[in-house]
Amino acid sequence: MTSVNAIGGFQPTHMEGVLRRACAVAGLDAVHDRVLRGHTNAVVLLAGEPVVVKIARRGSPGTDALRTVRFVRWLMEQDFPTAPLHPIAAEQPMVVDGHAVTFWTYLPQPPHPVRAGQLAAPLHALHNLGTPPVELLERDNVTAIKSSIARITSLPAPLIDALSARVDRLAEELPGVRFPYPKTAIQGDPQHRNALHHGKGSVLCDWDTVAWGHRE
The missing domain is CATH 3.90.1200.10 (Aminoglycoside phosphotransferase (APH), C-terminal lobe)
Incomplete structure (x- = not known):
């Protein structure tokens, strides 16, 4: 796991607690490979699943995540080129201790960024x-x-x-x-x-x- 002072506004132990509870509801193993991003949201790649878990920044309104999920589902229905939501055994966004959590299918990346x-x-x-x-x-x-x-x-x-x-x-x-x-x-x-x-x-x-x- 990446060592940082705060991830998406969370202390690491708090973020990990939210991650464990969210993954338990989703039917996923919460063991994670690394933190992909932590400046705005906590974005974590799971170790045993091709899944990225995104915990909305601490204090973010849950309505923001709901709007994002609904919009991305519409994009997917249109066959639009978007990073896809990952199917889980629960509704998205999930709310854990007041924090919105979403799950995304991991797309492996080469070392060079998109031009x-x-x-x-x-x-x-x-x-x-x-x-x-x-x-x-x-x-x-x-x-x-x-x-x-x-x-x-x-x-x-x-x-x-x-x-x-x-x-x-x-x-x-x-x-x-x-x-x-x-x-x-x-x-x-x-x-x-x-x-x-x-x-x-x-x-x-x-x-x-x-x-x-x-x-x-």
Whole structure:
């Protein structure tokens, strides 16, 4: 197991307790190979099963995980290239001690990440799927950027003030922007860490920030 101070906002012993209880309900062995990610959520690869367990970040609303599960199920029904939910003997998302837990089929990866050009086809397909039967939050880039700036601790105050002022100016100009394409479902953070190699192509993953907005 990866040794870290906090994984998805959890101390390791707390995370492991949630993992054990969730796997017991799902009918899976909770022994895990390694932590794949821990900055936002606790994402753990099981040792004896091709399964990735994702424990939503401590304090995250359970409704967020429910929206993600419903959206991904719809994508799977459309044969869309997405990392798939793993079938388990329980409903997803599972709630353990107030924490939302989801299970995903593990897709083994080569050492090199997905290239930017490999994102084009799945993103184009996503933007042309039409309206999903799931209510998505409206994408608010300005609020998201301001929130990120507010959490910065490694830059000098004058630079943070300059960034904040720049965002404010852009926010004032945004209503005047004209978008040529209609709103659609968008992956909130399309980049190589949120895509996986699969077969001869790539699939999108990490739908926590899926939203309704402009693809541009």
